[in-house]
Amino acid sequence: MATEDERYRQSSQYRLWSFTRAGLQDLRAKTNSLAKQQIAPRLTTNPPPEFLTAEEEIRLVRFHTIELIQAAQFCELPTEIRSTAAVFFRRFYVTNSVMTYPPTELLKTSLFFGCKAEGYYIRLSRLSEKLSGTTSEQILAGEFLLCQGVRFAFDVRHPLRALDGAILELQQRLPNEQSRINKAHVRAREVLKFSALLTDVYFHYTPSQIMMAALQMVDNTLVDVLVPAPHGGAGDGAAGEMHKKIMDAIASCRVMLEEEPPERMSSYWETPETARSMKPLRKKLQRCRDPDRVDLVALQKARREQALNKEKKPAGAAEGELFGEAISREVKRRKVDTADDVFGPPMPL
Amino acid sequence: MSRLGSSVSIRHGGSTAPQLDEDETCPVCKTTRYFNRDMEFRINPECYHRMCKTCVERIFKDGPNQCPYAGCNKTLRLRGFKSAFFGDLSVEREVDIRRRVNAIFNKVEDDFEDLDAYNDYLYMVECLTEDLVNGTDDARKKAEGQLQEWEAQHKADIERNKRLARETEDARQKRLTSEKELARQRRMLELQEEADEKASAARFREEMLTSLQSAEAGKANEAMDKILLRKRGQQRRDAVLDAAAAATGGSGLSIRGLREKKVQVVDNKPYDPFGGLDMTTTRIDLSKDKLSEYKSDNLDRARRRDEHKAGGYSAEEYLSRALFEAFSGLGVFVEEDKMAKGVSTAGAALAAATGQTGGKMDVDDLF
Numbered sequence: 214m215a216t217e218d219e220r221y222r223q224s225s226q227y228r229l230w231s232f233t234r235a236g237l238q239d240l241r242a243k244t245n246s247l248a249k250q251q252i253a254p255r256l257t258t259n260p261p262p263e264f265l266t267a268e269e270e271i272r273l274v275r276f277h278t279i280e281l282i283q284a285a286q287f288c289e290l291p292t293e294i295r296s297t298a299a300v301f302f303r304r305f306y307v308t309n310s311v312m313t314y315p316p317t318e319l320l321k322t323s324l325f326f327g328c329k330a331e332g333y334y335i336r337l338s339r340l341s342e343k344l345s346g347t348t349s350e351q352i353l354a355g356e357f358l359l360c361q362g363v364r365f366a367f368d369v370r371h372p373l374r375a376l377d378g379a380i381l382e383l384q385q386r387l388p389n390e391q392s393r394i395n396k397a398h399v400r401a402r403e404v405l406k407f408s409a410l411l412t413d414v415y416f417h418y419t420p421s422q423i424m425m426a427a428l429q430m431v432d433n434t435l436v437d438v439l440v441p442a443p444h445g446g447a448g449d450g451a452a453g454e455m456h457k458k459i460m461d462a463i464a465s466c467r468v469m470l471e472e473e474p475p476e477r478m479s480s481y482w483e484t485p486e487t488a489r490s491m492k493p494l495r496k497k498l499q500r501c502r503d504p505d506r507v508d509l510v511a512l513q514k515a516r517r518e519q520a521l522n523k524e525k526k527p528a529g530a531a532e533g534e535l536f537g538e539a540i541s542r543e544v545k546r547r548k549v550d551t552a553d554d555v556f557g558p559p560m561p562l
Numbered sequence: 563m564s565r566l567g568s569s570v571s572i573r574h575g576g577s578t579a580p581q582l583d584e585d586e587t588c589p590v591c592k593t594t595r596y597f598n599r600d601m602e603f604r605i606n607p608e609c610y611h612r613m614c615k616t617c618v619e620r621i622f623k624d625g626p627n628q629c630p631y632a633g634c635n636k637t638l639r640l641r642g643f644k645s646a647f648f649g650d651l652s653v654e655r656e657v658d659i660r661r662r663v664n665a666i667f668n669k670v671e672d673d674f675e676d677l678d679a680y681n682d683y684l685y686m687v688e689c690l691t692e693d694l695v696n697g698t699d700d701a702r703k704k705a706e707g708q709l710q711e712w713e714a715q716h717k718a719d720i721e722r723n724k725r726l727a728r729e730t731e732d733a734r735q736k737r738l739t740s741e742k743e744l745a746r747q748r749r750m751l752e753l754q755e756e757a758d759e760k761a762s763a764a765r766f767r768e769e770m771l772t773s774l775q776s777a778e779a780g781k782a783n784e785a786m787d788k789i790l791l792r793k794r795g796q797q798r799r800d801a802v803l804d805a806a807a808a809a810t811g812g813s814g815l816s817i818r819g820l821r822e823k824k825v826q827v828v829d830n831k832p833y834d835p836f837g838g839l840d841m842t843t844t845r846i847d848l849s850k851d852k853l854s855e856y857k858s859d860n861l862d863r864a865r866r867r868d869e870h871k872a873g874g875y876s877a878e879e880y881l882s883r884a885l886f887e888a889f890s891g892l893g894v895f896v897e898e899d900k901m902a903k904g905v906s907t908a909g910a911a912l913a914a915a916t917g918q919t920g921g922k923m924d925v926d927d928l929f
Contacts, residue, residue: 216840227894231900374887416896417897421890424888459893
């Protein structure tokens with residue numbers, strides 16, 4: 214048992230946010246069905262509209278992840294933060310439905326919170342200025358929700374630094390192939406910046422496996438240099454078996470990464486079919502989303518007030534029962550107070 | 563027992579007794595105090611019969627002898643005689659008995675599992691004492707037998723407890739003296755502060771007067787304001803200082819009579835922040851020599867240039883981290899691990915099942 218693996222097992226990414234494929238699928242299906250159950254009674258339209266399926270939700274999340282990446286690029290945020298924000302966003306929508314919380318809002322919150330989690334300071338007002346049509350309250354409203362959604366696991370292990378390490382190691386082992394390694398480095402980075410964030414690899418594989426898979430995608434044999442087969446031929450003894458398992462994991466991770474090759478990043482918007490397929494989905498989402506949670510700012514405000522009222526309740530409730538008109542009196546008092554202000558505040562002397 | 567010191571007034575028979583009865587007579591030799599001013603009475607805990615010091619000397623100087631009282635057949639020795647502390651000899655006797663019993667049954671509450679056990683023990687001891695003091699002959703004999711048997715059986719325990727008691731007594735003494743010393747220091751400090759305050763008040767007054775004197779006519783108010791402002795600033799500074807002193811824990815608060823809790827030290831191994839996690843790497847060598855072999859433009863720049871180094875940036879640190887991450891978790895197979903454990907992320911499953919993410923943090927109970 215390698216100590217490196219033991220150390221990775223301590224991370225929240227492994228403990229909380231790693232799933233089997235079946236497990237993740239299950240989780241998403243459950244999230245979807247629960248969201249349906251909860252939203253259905255709140256919708257006023259009759260008959261109730263058609264809800265999104267779990268499959269459609271995944272597509273919507275993916276679509277919004279691309280938007281998030283573009284927004285981060287537009288705000289000139291470093292790659293690590295972009296990745297962290299994207300992972301937060303995706304993690305949030307594993308246990309929350311797109312129909313429950315609007316992804317367009319959570320996207321901005323993820324960006325802001327990604328900066329926080331990576332220790333990168335960006336002024337809130339600057340960010341809200343950059344993202345036109347967004348107020349700072351909008352960004353902050355979903356912040357606690359997001360934290361809960363990612364289960365307070367703010368440490369995201371990215372394969373990016375691992376790639377740097379691997380490239381250094383490769384340069385050490387293959388000193389005569391610098392240009393090949395550099396080319397692979399650039400392209401693998403592209404893969405990690407895009408494909409890794411759009412697919413579920415963060416949920417199913419470890420950072421180093423993802424990194425190796427990306428390397429394998431761009432240059433087939435480099436991984437064999439990094440993870441050489443044990444001496445005496447593969448397939449004998451524990452070492453051989455381990456090597457085979459690692460290679461299998463890398464291969465299957467690679468298959469997953471190849472679903473979203475980095476070339477699609479630039480062409481995502483140009484292809485008319487994606488735009489066309491997204492449009493009905495978004496319309497459908499408009500119809501079936503939770504009416505109470507569309508406006509996160511109002512929701513947060515209501516929650517705050519509720520929390521405040523909860524503390525005051527014992528005294529307030531008793532009084533209300535005794536003096537039925539307590540509330541109207543309060544309103545009157547407020548009216549009188551404001552009436553005093555008709556002529557404005559007293560003149561400064 | 564320390565309480566006895568305050569009950570000196572009930573004591574007589576000793577030479578220090580306040581008023582001496584002129585007609586007091588020794589029941590043995592019939593001498594009155596009138597003839598012998600220094601007459602002192604002695605008793606022997608065997609039978610508690612009073613007699614004067616001269617009689618004791620006379621009768622028991624040559625070895626054990628019978629008690630001179632008629633009908634008392636106890637054999638007494640010179641060594642056993644003492645002067646009575648209490649005027650009432652029955653009290654003297656009871657105190658003696660209690661002292662003896664307490665010396666033998668000298669367990670403390672900490673020796674018992676719980677309070678009930680301790681209380682049972684105390685009750686048993688009290689019953690035995692009562693038998694010894696007021697019991698009938700039979701009861702007394704029986705109790706005496708029990709006491710002696712216990713003493714013989716638990717000699718070691720009794721010795722140990724005695725020693726412990728002495729030690730705690732020492733510790734208590736020490737604590738008391740140190741507390742006294744601390745209190746004295748506090749008092750000194752307070753006095754000092756008071757004096758300072760007085761001095762500053764006097765100075766302020768003087769200053770005011772002189773400035774009023776030197777200020778131009780009609781500008782007295784201004785001068786006053788200036789002084790007051792200065793004083794206020796001084797006070798504010800003082801307040802800040804006080805707050806700082808309070809924050810550092812010099813509040814001078816101490817609670818008496820708290821039992822000192824002994825912390826059990828299991829072992830003295832150095833603290834391991836990683837909880838036994840092995841930090842050496844197996845897939846790649848991260849030794850210093852090895853790290854220095856890695857070269858790239860960025861690394862070289864970070865190693866060489868002062869603006870990187872000055873801030874504490876270490877290229878080696880980055881290098882070891884990057885290399886570690888390149889191989890960390892390579893042999894962790896999520897699919898396999900999580901399958902074996904069922905849903906180890908039970909919380910996530912639950913979150914999905916309830917549709918809430920934060921467990922009980924009321925997310926969804928608003929509407």
